[in-house]
Amino acid sequence: MSVSHLITNTHSISRKKQTRKFLNKLFAQRYLQVMALLGVAWILVFNYAPMYGIIIAFKQFNIIHPISEAPWVGLTYFKEFIEAEEFWIVIKNTLGISLIKLFIGFPLPIIFALFLNELRSLRYKKFIQTVSYMPHFLSWVVLGGIMATWLSDVGIINELLVYLNVINEPIYFLAEPQYFWGIIIASDIWKEIGWSAIIYLAAIAGVNPEMYEAATIDGAGRFQKMWYVTIPSIKAAITILFILAISGILNSNFDQILVLRNSLNQSASDVIDIYVYRTGLQSGRYSLATAVGLLKAILALIILLIANKTMKKLNETSLF
Amino acid sequence: MFQLNRRTHGEIIFDAVNVTIMAFICFITLYPIWYVLINSLNEGNDAMRGGIYFWPRVFSLESYRAVIDNPGIMRAMGVTVAKTLLGTVVHVFFTAMVAYALSRRDLIGKNIYMVLGTITLFFGGGLIPYFLLIRDLGLLDNFLVYIIPAMFSFFDLIIFLTFFRETPPGLEEAARIDGANDLAIFLKVIIPISLPVLATIALFHGVYQWNDYFVGMIFINNQELQPIQTYLYRVVAQSSSSQIVANAPGGINKNVTSQSIKLATMVVTTMPIVFAYPFLQKYFIKGLTIGSIKG
Numbered sequence: 001m002s003v004s005h006l007i008t009n010t011h012s013i014s015r016k017k018q019t020r021k022f023l024n025k026l027f028a029q030r031y032l033q034v035m036a037l038l039g040v041a042w043i044l045v046f047n048y049a050p051m052y053g054i055i056i057a058f059k060q061f062n063i064i065h066p067i068s069e070a071p072w073v074g075l076t077y078f079k080e081f082i083e084a085e086e087f088w089i090v091i092k093n094t095l096g097i098s099l100i101k102l103f104i105g106f107p108l109p110i111i112f113a114l115f116l117n118e119l120r121s122l123r124y125k126k127f128i129q130t131v132s133y134m135p136h137f138l139s140w141v142v143l144g145g146i147m148a149t150w151l152s153d154v155g156i157i158n159e160l161l162v163y164l165n166v167i168n169e170p171i172y173f174l175a176e177p178q179y180f181w182g183i184i185i186a187s188d189i190w191k192e193i194g195w196s197a198i199i200y201l202a203a204i205a206g207v208n209p210e211m212y213e214a215a216t217i218d219g220a221g222r223f224q225k226m227w228y229v230t231i232p233s234i235k236a237a238i239t240i241l242f243i244l245a246i247s248g249i250l251n252s253n254f255d256q257i258l259v260l261r262n263s264l265n266q267s268a269s270d271v272i273d274i275y276v277y278r279t280g281l282q283s284g285r286y287s288l289a290t291a292v293g294l295l296k297a298i299l300a301l302i303i304l305l306i307a308n309k310t311m312k313k314l315n316e317t318s319l320f
Numbered sequence: 321m322f323q324l325n326r327r328t329h330g331e332i333i334f335d336a337v338n339v340t341i342m343a344f345i346c347f348i349t350l351y352p353i354w355y356v357l358i359n360s361l362n363e364g365n366d367a368m369r370g371g372i373y374f375w376p377r378v379f380s381l382e383s384y385r386a387v388i389d390n391p392g393i394m395r396a397m398g399v400t401v402a403k404t405l406l407g408t409v410v411h412v413f414f415t416a417m418v419a420y421a422l423s424r425r426d427l428i429g430k431n432i433y434m435v436l437g438t439i440t441l442f443f444g445g446g447l448i449p450y451f452l453l454i455r456d457l458g459l460l461d462n463f464l465v466y467i468i469p470a471m472f473s474f475f476d477l478i479i480f481l482t483f484f485r486e487t488p489p490g491l492e493e494a495a496r497i498d499g500a501n502d503l504a505i506f507l508k509v510i511i512p513i514s515l516p517v518l519a520t521i522a523l524f525h526g527v528y529q530w531n532d533y534f535v536g537m538i539f540i541n542n543q544e545l546q547p548i549q550t551y552l553y554r555v556v557a558q559s560s561s562s563q564i565v566a567n568a569p570g571g572i573n574k575n576v577t578s579q580s581i582k583l584a585t586m587v588v589t590t591m592p593i594v595f596a597y598p599f600l601q602k603y604f605i606k607g608l609t610i611g612s613i614k615g
Contacts, residue, residue: 022428025428031503035418035502036421036429036430038417039421039433039437040433043436043437043440047444048440049449049453051444052449053452112345115341118334119338119342124339128345131349131350135349137593137597142589145552145555145556145586146353149359159371190348221330259553259556273447276447280451289448290448293446301442
């Protein structure tokens with residue numbers, strides 16, 4: 001009895017000591033704590049408060065009454081989205097645009113970087129690189145304006161096609177759904193190819209030049225060196241960016257599509273993000289739009305985890 | 321050393337083709353921008369006839385005068401300049417401050433803070449809950465909506481972290497012995513030696529602030545608080561450009577068309593980015609490669 005009493009006593013004394021030590025340390029770093037906690041407060045307000053707001057996906061929310069007063073409705077809005085007429089159109093457009101972007105838009109910057117790296121003149125290489133990433137800094141609004149000018153019925157594309165006798169009558173490109181995917185994908189590549197190539201060029205610059213010398217001695221040509229030396233050396237960078245690209249498959253380039261879409265091309269331009277914007281902010285169906293957004297966020301997370309795990313197995317490189 | 325001075329036939333052809341393809345890529349990158357520029361510098365009605373490909377046919381600055389004389393465009397430009405300057409300073413300072421605190425190994429609760437932040441990289445509330453939050457905070461139709469919700473980014477914090485962790489601890493120690501507190505150390509020791517990374521983040525955020533039209537579109541109804549990109553969005557997407565001509569002082573000017581004003585507005589909007597480009601370039605490659613390759 002007395003022994004155990006003694007033990008608890010020393011325990012509480014040492015705990016007291018520890019608490020005091022902890023408080024002293026906390027006080028000593030009070031400035032640091034305030035600096036960090038200001039950031040944490042911002043995160044709680046601007047990142048976590050909206051996560052709480054997700055519950056309106058399960059409630060019949062209207063803008064006049066507070067969230068807590070809205071009645072629970074379970075999965076009604078999820079069901080409504082899945083059964084909606086637009087559901088398959090939205091899925092088709094989102095996945096269609098993303099997959100084509102992945103298959104064409106993902107390898108192109110790698111190929112561009114590889115060939116840029118083969119230029120002999122350093123000055124020319126630097127010049128091309130500088131020009132190639134300039135469009136990245138244009139806003140989608142300005143680029144949308146440029147494209148509307150180019151693609152209009154009196155625009156340069158129609159002039160050229162009529163001149164070459166490919167078509168007889170000008171085409172209203174932005175008014176016809178069948179051209180929309182192509183326009184989106186081509187303009188995205190045009191804007192971002194140089195920018196995306198920067199990371200690959202940086203990775204290529206880090207390749208040990210002795211490996212190229214050794215390959216030259218072994219009689220390897222330009223393409224063989226690209227294939228057997230350069231690509232394996234930048235595999236890690238490619239893998240990481242590939243995981244990120246796959247995990248973004250449910251994201252469409254919202255800024256871009258919002259500028260180029262209109263009521264005439266809606267059957268090809270209605271993607272998940274646009275649908276959320278349209279039903280939520282334009283039609284005021286907050287609960288439905290939140291449910292759709294939540295569904296997307298969860299699926300995106302699952303896709304990221306699967307992509308990460310698969311790449312870890314195949315390639316031994318992963319995000320985490 | 322092996323020096324291959326003599327190139328084989330195949331190599332010469334490869335180089336020639338490669339140089340040509342690169343020149344072509346360069347052309348298709350620059351030409352659309354050039355096309356807009358020369359058409360905006362052409363007299364408006366004449367430009368409607370088309371056929372202006374390499375040089376203005378009837379040179380005129382009337383469209384630019386119409387842009388400058390338009391109070392709506394100029395005010396929107398002012399909003400953009402204000403939000404870009406203020407937003408960038410606040411964002412860089414605030415994010416760097418939080419990052420510095422988190423870069424200190426002895427910070428109590430550091431791991432919890434990092435986990436809280438990392439989760440936000442992978443999951444968020446989405447557009448509608450965010451909109452309701454902004455509304456509840458009273459930021460609708462408020463200039464601060466450009467500044468406060470954009471003052472922090474966990475992604476940028478990670479870039480700062482990588483940089484701060486490499487600063488020599490001796491400097492901080494010396495300042496501490498001199499009696500400086502952690503905030504003073506951040507301001508007087510860390511900031512002056514971190515200028516490259518501060519410039520990188522400032523340029524990225526500055527470009528974001530300059531180019532963003534979405535915030536101005538969904539959170540702002542008051543025309544006076546609308547930035548130039550949102551203004552241009554309305555012109556481009558809703559083709560309300562005829563309205564600008566009608567709004568221009570002195571009524572409809574014969575030498576300009578809604579199209580030529582639209583083009584001139586686009587050029588004016590992009591000009592600052594083009595001028596900033598040489599400075600941007602110096603830093604962004606570094607910034608882009610800091611976190612990404614290591615990951």
